[in-house]
Amino acid sequence: MVAENPRVFTIDEAGRRIVAANLVVAGAVLLAMMLLGLTMRLGQSGWLEVPPARFYQIMTVHGTGMIGIAALGGITVMWYFLSQYVRLSTHILTANLLLFLIGVVIILTADFIGGFAAGWTILFPLPTHGAVWPAEAAFWHLLGLMLVGAGLLLVALDFGRALIARYGSLGRSHGWPQLFGLSNDPLPPPTVIAGTMVTIVTTLTVIGGASIMVPMMINALNPAFTINPLLAKNVIYFFGHSLANVTIYMAVVVIYELLPLFAGRPYKASRIFVAGWTGSTIMVLIIFPHHLFMDFAMPQWASGMAQVLSFTNSFPAMLVTGFGALALVHRSGIQWSLVSGLLFLSLFGWLAGIVPAVIDATIVVNSVMHNTLWVPGHFHFYMLLGVIPMILAFMLYLTRDRLGRSPEKDSDMWALIVYLGAGLGFVLVFLYSGRHSVPRRWAVHWPEWMVYDRFASVFAALVILAAAFFIVRFLIGLRHFLSGR
């Protein structure tokens, strides 16, 4: 056993309870959304009768819900580890969960009963001119989103408050004085640097989201108020791209904090690490125009900029994390366990998932791949195999594998292998279908495409089994965690 000096994370009882509640909700919603995903795949493969209107409602709930729990799970991971360095408020984390739950109930009602089905991207003017659903359904769906966003904003503001109280400013907690050679103080820990980035990006994301959703809600109530659709698309993708991406940056601290336990060495920040995160902080916010390559009215410089930046965007934080992790475990005699396995799986999913993303962010490719299943292929790659395993690793670490010392059962390792294998199969089918120009967001597929859909359905079912296995394991160990041992 190498981890002689395991760092002990502590948390008081109120914190334990709210962290546990967040993770239980995240786990339950994750499984429910996965089942909805499977339903869509079964519908497309012709194995299950899913009426098109229902398909699009499911698609909307699935996309929104998944991004929602990625954010909820991610921010819980971040909260737990950040609270080791700065004093955070459990009340605010509780308020976030309440706002999340109220938002979810409103969204589910608006979508499944109200019929709202404009996709998670809510691109104007579809939500309020869907024809199939009343505009009030759009109003309520947007209101639900705003509540979820308000909760996230509260937590981000609390992070900001605590970081400033401890470090003086967000610039300092980001390590900027050291980066620019203005200070020789030791750098803040990686989690603090990442937490600063998350604070900044989440706040700006919510501002963007609210700025476009409120006019759309007004439009839903009074169609005489209109918005310029191209402007709306820009703001929506600023919001959507940044929100989806920041979930990774929230959850990734689980690697900085837990991998050292298994490798027996600390994960230290360096100036390169700070530079990498700074690059990502800026770029994640300005590359959204890669969603707008097909909009001829966009100025060309914006598309050009987005293309160049999309190549470089994710790399800084990803590379410093990837290399940092490799250096950490290199010849460390790492202890393999379910948790460390999930951590590596997530690192792989994140690194590999970026490749199809960047390919799609190339204008010439995008002209062909745009709106094919290539797109869900790339984001399911780093969501299903990146973010979600990070959150699962955190859940399992808390509840059973505190120091990575417990011997693993064979069934654990099997679950890991199934999750990786089937997850990879599932996303590769998406990518492969995309390469063969199968469109995304079609409820009904041609018979020629159904072979792919059927393979995908089988893979999806296996992923769900493995995920359910992890979550049940988490629930079983929950009492142990809550008792504080």
Next chain:
Amino acid sequence: MLSYRSLVAAGLLLIAAVPPLAWWWEASLVRHMLMQIPMLVLAGFLLGTLVAPSPDLGVREERAGGIAAVLLATFCVTFWMIPRWLDAAVASHRVDAIKIMTLVLLAGLPLAWGWPRLGPVARGFVWVQAISMAIVLGLLYLTFPNRLCNSYLVNEQAILGIAMLGIAGFLGLAGAVPVLFGANNGSPAPRHPGARVDP
């Protein structure tokens, strides 16, 4: 000090609210929204700083009261941003008098009382809210093709829209600069139940 602030407040009220001048502000949408209304709120705010007792932040009720006061101010300002009521204030002196009184007494004054009682998270929330409100108004005024107010022309709407976006940008910078580059030195690591126990 005391008389200085009340003098400024009185001056602002005189310039913003007394008839011939008040009508001049109200004759233009931009002057009405971006000059007269802020002057009225500012006057109320200055008066408020004179009468509000200094907060005792240890008391929970004080913070809750602060939130309520700022909410009241927000609702009051929002109400007078609605084109219909802006129109009404131009059309009727009585409504205009109500507008002036409420902006001073129900927006500026409670703001001065409530703001110092808000915790940092609540302040951040209000600030962020104000930024997105300004963006929302900016977008609406910029892109709405028809006249929103009966009393004002369309071209003024576009100017107001741009000004609103400018205000959003200003609020954003004014919030971001101290947060990112503030000069305080921070405090030592916390010793509380959630604190890391270093080996």
